[in-house]
Amino acid sequence: MPSLDFDVITLGHGSGGILTNKLLESGVFNLLKNPLLDTHHDGAVIDFSGKLAFSTDSYVISPVFFPGGNIGELAVNGTVNDLAMCGAIPKYLSLSFIIEEGLPMTEFWEILVAIKNAAQRANVQIVTGDTKVVEKGKGDKIFINTSGIGEVHAKAQISANRIKAGDKIIVSGYVATHGIAIMSVREGLDFETAIVSDTTNLNHSVKELLDEFGSEIHLFRDPTRGGVATVLNEIARDCGLGIDIAQKKIPVLDEVFGACEILGLDPLYVANEGIFMAIVASEIADDFVKKLHEFEHGKNAAIIGEVVLDHPKHVILTSKIGGKRVVNMLVGEQLPRIC
Amino acid sequence: MKFLSEYRNPELVEQYLNEIKKTVTRPWTIMEVCGGQTHSLVKNGLLNLLPKEVQMVHGPGCPVCVTPINLIDKAVYLAEEKGVILCSFGDMIRVPGSKRSLLESKARGADVRILYSPLEAVKLAQQNPDKEVVFFAVGFETTAPANALSVVQAKRLGLTNYSILASHVLVPPAIEAVMNDKTAPIQAFLAAGHVCAIMGIGQYYQLVDEYDIPIVVTGFEPLDLLQGILMTVKQLEAGKANLENQYSRIVKPEGNPEAIKVIEEVFEVTDREWRGIGTIPMSGWEVKSELSAFDANKKFSVDIVKVPECADCIAGLVLKGIKKPFECSQFGKNCTPEKPLGAPMVSSEGACAAYFHYAEYAA
Numbered sequence: 001m002p003s004l005d006f007d008v009i010t011l012g013h014g015s016g017g018i019l020t021n022k023l024l025e026s027g028v029f030n031l032l033k034n035p036l037l038d039t040h041h042d043g044a045v046i047d048f049s050g051k052l053a054f055s056t057d058s059y060v061i062s063p064v065f066f067p068g069g070n071i072g073e074l075a076v077n078g079t080v081n082d083l084a085m086c087g088a089i090p091k092y093l094s095l096s097f098i099i100e101e102g103l104p105m106t107e108f109w110e111i112l113v114a115i116k117n118a119a120q121r122a123n124v125q126i127v128t129g130d131t132k133v134v135e136k137g138k139g140d141k142i143f144i145n146t147s148g149i150g151e152v153h154a155k156a157q158i159s160a161n162r163i164k165a166g167d168k169i170i171v172s173g174y175v176a177t178h179g180i181a182i183m184s185v186r187e188g189l190d191f192e193t194a195i196v197s198d199t200t201n202l203n204h205s206v207k208e209l210l211d212e213f214g215s216e217i218h219l220f221r222d223p224t225r226g227g228v229a230t231v232l233n234e235i236a237r238d239c240g241l242g243i244d245i246a247q248k249k250i251p252v253l254d255e256v257f258g259a260c261e262i263l264g265l266d267p268l269y270v271a272n273e274g275i276f277m278a279i280v281a282s283e284i285a286d287d288f289v290k291k292l293h294e295f296e297h298g299k300n301a302a303i304i305g306e307v308v309l310d311h312p313k314h315v316i317l318t319s320k321i322g323g324k325r326v327v328n329m330l331v332g333e334q335l336p337r338i339c
Numbered sequence: 340m341k342f343l344s345e346y347r348n349p350e351l352v353e354q355y356l357n358e359i360k361k362t363v364t365r366p367w368t369i370m371e372v373c374g375g376q377t378h379s380l381v382k383n384g385l386l387n388l389l390p391k392e393v394q395m396v397h398g399p400g401c402p403v404c405v406t407p408i409n410l411i412d413k414a415v416y417l418a419e420e421k422g423v424i425l426c427s428f429g430d431m432i433r434v435p436g437s438k439r440s441l442l443e444s445k446a447r448g449a450d451v452r453i454l455y456s457p458l459e460a461v462k463l464a465q466q467n468p469d470k471e472v473v474f475f476a477v478g479f480e481t482t483a484p485a486n487a488l489s490v491v492q493a494k495r496l497g498l499t500n501y502s503i504l505a506s507h508v509l510v511p512p513a514i515e516a517v518m519n520d521k522t523a524p525i526q527a528f529l530a531a532g533h534v535c536a537i538m539g540i541g542q543y544y545q546l547v548d549e550y551d552i553p554i555v556v557t558g559f560e561p562l563d564l565l566q567g568i569l570m571t572v573k574q575l576e577a578g579k580a581n582l583e584n585q586y587s588r589i590v591k592p593e594g595n596p597e598a599i600k601v602i603e604e605v606f607e608v609t610d611r612e613w614r615g616i617g618t619i620p621m622s623g624w625e626v627k628s629e630l631s632a633f634d635a636n637k638k639f640s641v642d643i644v645k646v647p648e649c650a651d652c653i654a655g656l657v658l659k660g661i662k663k664p665f666e667c668s669q670f671g672k673n674c675t676p677e678k679p680l681g682a683p684m685v686s687s688e689g690a691c692a693a694y695f696h697y698a699e700y701a702a
Contacts, residue, residue: 261343263455264429266382321352321561323384328696331676 001109002026009103014133023131027109031116036092036127044127046092048151053088055079056147064107064141067181068196072114075144077201077273078224080122083148084203085220085276087156087210090122093148095129100139111142122201124148153207155214160238162218167307168285169245170278172205172292173198173300175228179270180256183263195255198274198297205295206276213288219279222272226330229268231277232315233329243315245305245327268317269330279307346560347383355565359572360390367575368394368524369568370517370660372510373479373531374401374686375559381693383561393568396524396660397690399513400531402478402506403430404658404682404689405613410506411436412643414475417504417635418449424467426452426460427475428482430686435679437646441475457489457503464493464501473635476503480534483507483624484598487605490626490633504635505626508611510534511542512622516613516659518550523659527571529557529564532586537602539594543582551580558586605630614682615654652681657690664694671695 004026012019029037036044059075076093083090095115099108119126181197206220223231228250236243252260252267260267274297280288285303292298315327371377377397380386386395399405415436418425425441432441432451445451450470454460457474464472476486486503493501510531517523530543535556543554553574557567567585574581584590602624611623626634648654651669656662664670664683674680676692683689 317384319382319384320347321349321383321385321388323386323388323561325381325384326696 001106004105007105009099009101009105009108009133011101011133011135014099014131020131027112028129028131031112032095032119032126034125034127036125044092046127046149048149051152053083053086053150053152054147055082055086056145057082058143058145060140060143061182062140063185064111066185066197068178069199070111070114071142071144072111073118074199074273075146076115076118076122076124077199079146079148080118080124080201080203081222081276083150084201084206085158085222086150086152087158087206087217087220088150088152089207090124090148090150090203092127093119093124093146095126096145097129097131098139098143098145099131099133100141101133101136103141108142118201122203153210156210156217157215158217158220160219160235163235163239163241163279163307164218165241165307165309166282167218167279168282168303169232169243169305169307170280170285170289170292170301170303171223171228171251171275172202172278172298173275174251174253174256175223175272175275176256176260176267176270177253178273179227180259180265182271184259193255193259195253195259198272200274200297202274202276202297205292205298209278209288209291212291213280213284216281216284217278217288218281220276222276224273225271227267227269227271228277229266229315229327230330232327235279236313236315239307240312242308242311242313243305244308244310244318245315246318248320249302249304251300251302268327282306343560346558346562348562352388352561352565355562355569356388359393359565359569362569362572362576363390363392364576366392366394367526367572368396368660369527369529369571370396370398370525371529371557371564372398372400372514373529373534373559374404374689375533376529376531376557376564377401377690377693379559379561379564381696385561385564389568393572395568397657397693398517398528398660399613399616399658400479400510400534401683401686401689402482402508403434403686404654405508405616406431406434406477406506406682407612407614408437408648409612409643409645410504411440412438412646413636413641414473414504415439415441415444416641416643417473417639418444418451419447420471420639422470424450424452424463424470424472425475426454426457426463426472428455428477429453431475431477434682434685457486458492461489461492461496461498461501464498465496468500470500472501474501474503476505476507479508479510479531480537480602481531483602483606484537484595487601490605490630491601493633494630499632502633502635502638503626505606505624506611507606507624508613509608509622509624511546512619513613514546514554516616516619516622518546518552520659520661522661525552525660527553527575528555529567529571530554532556532558532563532590535584535586535590535594537595537598539599540582540584540590540592547580547582553580554582556582556584556586556590558589613658614648615652615658617655649680654681654683654691657683664691667691
């Protein structure tokens, strides 16, 4: 961190004047350096041809620092992954901060470094941005918005319309890990655990999977808020077919499973970060999973179910003991049960 | 996971199911009292594995479901008072009051916190001496010891800004209320294992004798439930009416004396209104009068108008097993988990929500 003559962010840092410049010059521009950002212009001018994917997301996570990461890398990984789910190769991001005054500069710096590292890992450039500061009590330390654009992979044909009966449903790793890691440090719920968030960028593996399997991949989705159950319901609704999943095939870390049992949560509804779901032609499903196993984040990938003609628009789970039940969308926030 | 996977063993589940199928010769209607049991039956898909002769009816043992609308209004009122931190167990905050739920109060700016333990609320009271911390203490006998302990601890710490809004309900009087309704079709009960882990099983001998029905104290895992159902069906088929304890690995006949002691130190028995059912005599606990400084009901004068429940909601009939949720004209139409008319649609343990989630496809 460079030496500065201020240690907390104040309203003046969002005024657009000298203090804003000081904040940006002191590190942001230097840290995230690239030719487009270096122009310091109102926006980035980019040459592009072909199909583009465009996505945006805002990050309001509490707490800002959590086991396994902070809001900075989440803001980069989240939008990078959304683009990857469109079958795109993410290229450029915008980055906007809404900072609550009083945020210690050390914390802001830690977030910036996380952003820089995450952008490097994902091979994306941050080319434009904005900083606003709001009064104490009007925010929650820091909110971040990132938007991103990427080039759609030449072989990608990602669409719910292409899903057909017999397709296999794949998750790329353990479910519910991120949500439980966050919950373990929320006020009032804190419990001791070694669970850390799995937040990471998924774009490189998605690109390689598209290189190899192309149009046999019918859909990518990242089951963030609402969890796997909600995404599966959206998919069933969008493609008009039924979905069968097997509880025993769904990979869940033992510690996460245990925490869910204690808290009365269903891992299928817990938020995820570092995993994606794919719906692929059954002929390539095994090879797809094998390929995923080559990636660090894909080691625990598994086929968890398939698309069926029965019970259109409904998701049915076969429990570990062989019973069947409907899996619905998450209603409101998943609340802990009393007993 | 040790101590869980053993009770979810698919081969053993099949063995028990076969045993139940072999034993049953005619239709029986069994009520599982506890919402936790309902939840497990539904979540594990057990209901459609049981032979059709065994009809499970979901009882009134969901604390969220039976907490009267007035009390929710009271909690909402207190939450919206200046300087109050209203703490609650999670699923209570979505239950609709006559005007709104605690969740909506929170959105309007009330300081509503979801906690796992009332002892966390005591901590909050210590940390916020300028605020009044109120814990919404609902639940059956199971949650009572911790709620009582929070009062004991607050007293020991000399806190004057901690109180509980107690709405404790008791299982045995609820079983009596179901049996006293001659239209209720119940022929046997699975009693709530965790309630008995606290209170013991002594009170249930009287019920078995008085109503001549089998009661089996049962746990919550798939194998617990199937074993409990098998024990019940065996009794029914043999024309017996005994008290049996399936959940003996947790439930001791005398219960948990330490927990009972702290309950008796803080609570006394009172008549209690049950949402959808009405007032059941001696069916609840309230904070003893000598501890009224910790009783939010007495500490704050709450000026709310008593409102009747939604006339279209048949929660009472559902909770007694007289009607199935889908026999309600509002079920799945004007009443869904997103917009519940009555409490059994709110909690995941509520009979209506369970049917909504489980039976939507079947229907």
